[in-house]
Amino acid sequence: MALGPKVWLWRWRRNPLKRRADRVEAWVVLGVGLLTVCAGMLAGTAVSRSVEDGLARERVEWRPLVARLAERAPGTASGNHDVSRAEQVWAEVVWTAADGSPHSGQVRVPAGSAAGSPVTVWTDSEGRQVTRPVTESQARVRAWLIGGVAAISAAAVPLLAGRAVRGRLERRRIDQWDAEWSRFGPMWGRTTG
Template sequence: MALRGPKVWLWRWRRNPLKRRADEVEAWVVLGVWMLTVFVGVLAGMTVSRSVEDGLAHERVEWRPLVARLVERAPGTASGNGGVSRAEHVWAEARWTAADGSSHSGQVRVLAGSQAGSPITVWTDREGRQVTRPVTESQARVRAVLIGGVAGVCTAVVPLAAGRAVRRRLEHRRMDQWDAEWSRFGPMWGRTTG
């Protein structure tokens, strides 16, 4: 176990007669790795965040609500109370006509027991295919920040891991140099001059 003294800030750049070239190289490697890690993480996070936010804005512009009609009566029965729980919604077949005039059908969530022909709002893309409701601007911003943050952290791990590998290699090299020097000077340690 190594004996460590008190923590000294910027010790790698202080003057020290025992400091070797390997110590200086390691100091610059550490600085470079941290700067690269921060730069890569921030750049990746911002790029992914902007891409996600642009994609979600594109969906808000292109996806449109249409009125669909139930093809058949929805299974189940609705309860008599005024409030509707999510459990009272079921899947049912509906049809709609896209903006280009083509006919489409799909499964939609409706109140249990809804009658055939009941109007239902569905969201569609340019081709009339059913999509989910687009997220709002604030939801898109939160989603973009979260995804960008995860992407930034995951990307920053790469230079950090590479830097750790380089430092480990430098450490082994320095230990090998110390062993070589100790084997040369160690036998002279116990000699006395007479």
């Protein structure tokens, strides 16, 4: 199949063979393009800012506290202080929140740690155990990634709707062409004489 040269803005040029459906499709393509870009940018920006603000709030509100092991950690203690993640075990720790209420939770500690050993835990403003907050650069990367996914998802909606409308227009054009062909096609076999 041979394709001719690409003509820029061919949908907008005057052409006596252009039908109403072709003009509608030109506007649909333009509208879908604008909606896709705008929806993607707005959703991506809004979600990215929301995620980054939420993570910044966590960095401000979450605080480290010193907790104590409630009992001896399972396993045997190793002699060196640089314990790998594989040599750490889950153990029960207890701490007192800023309001004086007692709390407990599970954290990873070196195997064989003695009961009462100090362990750092991160807590929210109500004293509940949380994970360590992400750094500013980690928050920025996470916000960009989540914002990018939101942008792609939001942009997909008008894009898919536009594809559906264009498919409907194409079916309508084919039906019109079939109707015209059935009307004029038989005339081609006639001879004048």
